[in-house]
Amino acid sequence: MALLLASAIGIxxxxxxxLLLRPRTFSVVVGLALLSYAVNLFLFxxxxxVFLQPPLISASAAGYADPLPQALVxxxxxxxxxxxxxxxxxAVRGRVAxxxxxxxxxxxxxxxxxxxxxx
Amino acid sequence: xxxxxxxxxxxxxxAGALLLVVxxxxxGLKRTIGxxxxxxxxxxxxxxxxxxxxxHYVVYPxxxxxxxxxxxLVLDRLAAGMLLLTAVIALAAYLYALRGWDxxxxxxxxxxxxxxxxxxxxxxxxxxxxxFVFFEVLLIASYGLLLHGGGGERVRAGLHFVVLNLAGxxxxxxxxxxxxxxxxxxNLADLQLRYAAVSAGDRALAEVASLLxxxxxxxxxxxxxxxxxxxxxxxxxxxxxxxxxAIMTKVGVYAILRVHLSTFGGAEPASDAWAELLLPxxxxxxxxxxxxxxxxxxxxxxxxYLTVVSVGTLLVTVALxxxxxxxxxxxxLVHSTFVTAALFLLVELIGExxxxxxxxxxxxxxxxxxxxxxxxxLIAAMAVAGLPPFSGFLAKANVLLAVAxxxxxxxxxxxxxxxxxxxxxxxxRAGSRLFxxxxxxxxxxxxxxxxxxxxxxxxILLAPVVGLAAxxxxxxxxxxxxxxxxxxxxxxxxxxxxxxxxxxAVRPYRFSVPGRAER
Numbered sequence: 001m002a003l004l005l006a007s008a009i010g011i012x013x014x015x016x017x018x019l020l021l022r023p024r025t026f027s028v029v030v031g032l033a034l035l036s037y038a039v040n041l042f043l044f045x046x047x048x049x050v051f052l053q054p055p056l057i058s059a060s061a062a063g064y065a066d067p068l069p070q071a072l073v074x075x076x077x078x079x080x081x082x083x084x085x086x087x088x089x090x091a092v093r094g095r096v097a098x099x100x101x102x103x104x105x106x107x108x109x110x111x112x113x114x115x116x117x118x119x
Numbered sequence: 120x121x122x123x124x125x126x127x128x129x130x131x132x133x134a135g136a137l138l139l140v141v142x143x144x145x146x147g148l149k150r151t152i153g154x155x156x157x158x159x160x161x162x163x164x165x166x167x168x169x170x171x172x173x174x175h176y177v178v179y180p181x182x183x184x185x186x187x188x189x190x191x192l193v194l195d196r197l198a199a200g201m202l203l204l205t206a207v208i209a210l211a212a213y214l215y216a217l218r219g220w221d222x223x224x225x226x227x228x229x230x231x232x233x234x235x236x237x238x239x240x241x242x243x244x245x246x247x248x249x250x251f252v253f254f255e256v257l258l259i260a261s262y263g264l265l266l267h268g269g270g271g272e273r274v275r276a277g278l279h280f281v282v283l284n285l286a287g288x289x290x291x292x293x294x295x296x297x298x299x300x301x302x303x304x305x306n307l308a309d310l311q312l313r314y315a316a317v318s319a320g321d322r323a324l325a326e327v328a329s330l331l332x333x334x335x336x337x338x339x340x341x342x343x344x345x346x347x348x349x350x351x352x353x354x355x356x357x358x359x360x361x362x363x364x365a366i367m368t369k370v371g372v373y374a375i376l377r378v379h380l381s382t383f384g385g386a387e388p389a390s391d392a393w394a395e396l397l398l399p400x401x402x403x404x405x406x407x408x409x410x411x412x413x414x415x416x417x418x419x420x421x422x423x424y425l426t427v428v429s430v431g432t433l434l435v436t437v438a439l440x441x442x443x444x445x446x447x448x449x450x451x452l453v454h455s456t457f458v459t460a461a462l463f464l465l466v467e468l469i470g471e472x473x474x475x476x477x478x479x480x481x482x483x484x485x486x487x488x489x490x491x492x493x494x495x496x497l498i499a500a501m502a503v504a505g506l507p508p509f510s511g512f513l514a515k516a517n518v519l520l521a522v523a524x525x526x527x528x529x530x531x532x533x534x535x536x537x538x539x540x541x542x543x544x545x546x547x548r549a550g551s552r553l554f555x556x557x558x559x560x561x562x563x564x565x566x567x568x569x570x571x572x573x574x575x576x577x578x579i580l581l582a583p584v585v586g587l588a589a590x591x592x593x594x595x596x597x598x599x600x601x602x603x604x605x606x607x608x609x610x611x612x613x614x615x616x617x618x619x620x621x622x623x624a625v626r627p628y629r630f631s632v633p634g635r636a637e638r
Contacts, residue, residue, distance in 0.1 A: 020286065025278065032285050039292045046300035069299065072248060076292055079255050083285055086262060087278075094278050097271040103278060 005045050012038035025091035025101045032087065036080040043073045123170075124179045124194050126163045127202055127239035130156055135232030143225050150217055153228040157210045160235065164199070164206035171199030172597065176614035178245070186245070186615045187306035193245035193615055196601040197449075201242040201373055204453055205366050207579070208460050209235050215464055215576035216359035223268045223357075230267070234260035234363070241370055245615055247298070247378065248305045251291050254339070254370075258284050261367065264360045265352060276355035283348050287338045294331035301325045308615035310382050311608055326392060329383050333375065333393045340371030340430050342397075343404040350411065350423040358467035361419075362580070365460040368426065369452055372433050380440055381608040397438035398527060402534045404431030409538040412545040418469065418478035421549055422462040425503055428538055429455035435535070436518055439525050446602035447521035450594060451514040454587055458502045458511065461580035465496055468569045468577065469553060480549050485557035488568045493554050495577055500546040502584045505539045510587035515539060517595075 012034050019031025047069030055067035095101045134156035141149050170177060177194040180186060213231060221227040237257025244250050262284075266277045299305055301321040302313035317325045334345070341349040349368070353361045379393050408427030415421040433455070436448025466478050469492050476483030486492055502509035505516075515535065522531045587594050604610065612620075 020282070028282055032282065032289075035286070035289045039289045039296075042293055043296040046296035048300075068305075069296070072292075072295070072299075075248075075252065079252070079288075082259065083255075083281075083288075086259070087281055087285065090262075090266070090274065090278055090281060093266075094271075094274045097269075097274045103282070104275065 001049055001051075005041065005049060009038050009041050009045070012041070023102055023104075025094060025103055028103060029084065029087050029091055033080075033084055036076070036084070040073050040076055040080075043069050043076060121177075121179070123163060123166060124177050124192050124243065125181070127160060127167070127206075127243060128192075128236055130160055130163065131232040131236035131239065135229045135236065138229040138232060139226065146222060149228050150221065153213060153221075153231065154217070156232055157206070157213045157235075160239075161203075161206040161210050164203040167194055168199045168203045170194065171196045172600075174600070176611060178615050187304055187309035190249050191245040191306070191615060192243040193307075193611065194243065195611060195614075196597070196604050197373070197376065198242045200449070200453070200597065200601060201369070202239055204369075204456055205235070205238050205242070207583070208366050208456060209363060211576045211579040212359040212363040212460065212464075214579070215362065215573050216357075218570045218572050220268075220357055220359050226263065227267055230260045230263040231363070233257075234264060236260075238366060238370060242373060245307050246305055247307055247310065247382075248295055250374065250378075251288070251295060254291070255288060257367070257370070258288070261364065264363070265356050267360060268357050273355045276351045280348055280352045283338070287335050290331055291335040294328045294335065297324055297328035297331070301328070306615070307377065307382050308612040311612050314383050329379065329393055330396070332378060333397070336371045336374040336378070337397075337400065337434075338371070339374065340368050340434065341404075341427060342371075342430060342434050343400050343407055346404055346407060346427055346430075349427055350420060353423040353426065353463070354417075354419050358464050359576075361463040361466075362460040365426065365456050365463065368430050369433075369456055372430070372437060372452065375434075375437055376445070376605055380437065380445070381605055381611060384440065384606075384608065394438045394440055397434055401431045401434035401438055402530060404428075404434065405534050405538045407431075409541045409545075413541055415545070415549075416480055418466045418480060418549055418553065419463075421480070421545060422459060422466055425462070425542065426455075426459045428542065429459060429503075431538075432515075432518060432535060435531055436521065439522055440606075441521070441524075442599075442602045442606040444518070444521040444525075445605055446595070446598040447514070447517035449598040449601055450510075450587070451518055453594070453598075454502070454510040454514040454584065457580050457583045457587075458499055461495075461577050461584070462499050462503065464573070464577045464580065465492070465499060468492055468573060469496065471569070472566050473553075480552050482552060482556040482558065485559055486554070487566055489554060489557075491569070491574060493550075495574070495581065496550060496554070498581055498584065500550060502581075504543045504546050506543070508588055510584050510591075513588055513591055 016031045016035030016038060019027045019034065022028060022031065047066035050063065050065040053063050053065045054061045055065045055070060091101070134152055137152055138149055141152065171194055178186070179192040181190045181192060183189070216227065234257050237253050237260055240253035241250055241257060244253055262277060262281050265280060266273055295305070301317050301324050302310055304310055304313050314325060338345040353364060356364060405428050408424045408431055411424030411427065412421050415424055433448050433452055436444040436451065469486060470478035472486040472488065472492070473483045498509065502511040505511040505514070519532060519535060522528050525531065
């Protein structure tokens, strides 16, 4: 289980960083989203992988899961949701304002063929 | 009194929320609300500064949960000083924005208040995860402010700024997660004890967490090699926004002081890996900023790179981490924040009177008010370059004296003095091109002079530059007392947790979790 969790975080970070370094805004947005998933999993794992245990006080509990990382993850998810929405809006604005979806706003950079403006 | 400490967060929050619901056809009402919030905040900050200046720590448990379980706001000299600095900068920037800037988008006032809330919260909080949350608040608002006014250049710069800071936030969270996993606490006072008591096996993880946080704070502060976003972002922001952003790099420096120096600094064996890394990075930052200032082709670019130089100088004092160097750094921090904010506002005042040349550093049409703008520019330029009689000279002299005992003092002196000399050249060149190599224009073609309120806003920001020199003894005493608090974090811990707090107090779930027994 620890291996599964660790490799999931690793793969998400690797894909996220790769996409973050791509020249198109869409890949960057997806990359940041993947990175934030990885961070959420990581925060969760920092409370130790404890299974089937209650997070709050219970008379019959043999042990407890640490509730604090779960609260932190919740906060991080909320913030990330807002950030991703803002970034998407910004990417669309940039596409409209500069006529290209390149992160530098410069047309003609190497990359996939852009859609032709409707004539 | 006891609730006063929450006001720097609550007041901008309330004002910002109110500004969101005011209908857009009532700009006068919006301006009144925004202005009164900023003015009231300055009053509150002054009152809190008075409380902290008596040497008291004020601890305010939000939700009334005792530390270390609940989140606390903590007021000490450092927090109070930063609050006052923020309040004055915000007031001046907002007054400046009242003449036109706030009308270029519907929510300028609200975003401004929310950013103010984030900055104030970051200075007050005594919980490191809460610090992250306030960082996010101020960043979200700053994205909106940076884009305020629109335009392709701004959107492009804004996109870079947002992506970079989101990546920074991810690193911040990873650092926090690691820190929590080895210490089991997020309260800054509690962390002092727990970070120092981390077992040898977890020491490496704790240091990785500390260095990850350093990277994040250096990104906010724009230290080398994370410096390159600053000239683009500040170059694209509107004048009052850029002036207000002058405080943002200082938030990063503040976080290093608060977290690395006060919280992690007391660890045994002392983990000063971060300071060894920070000193060369700070020196390269100064050199880079100086070269950028020399190469700048617009006044805005020049001021942006001078901001980078000031960050580098500040980080040198932080990296040396003696109480003398921190005191010198704090004095320099206040001085450099005011003077860079004033310069960002001056850029627009000068640029608007040079028509299509704007702030390009090339001969162009003469400005309408050469005396007013020339004198303001002269004061600001002399202060930022470190020439007497203004505060810049005292600030730099203090820094040079404070670093003298350090082993690397020769290097630091060479870089700071060389940077100052080249900075003077860059500023002198800029001034002569803007004001002297100007083509005379017929009187009829002159653009209107700067509105009084805008010039007044610049004067507010330049007054402390003169004041810090005139009342240098008071300012220096405050800086020394603040540095004394920073280098004696045990007092902060006692104030938050109580003097009889045992470092090994068990958190609720720690003892009964299977698999935790070995820790």
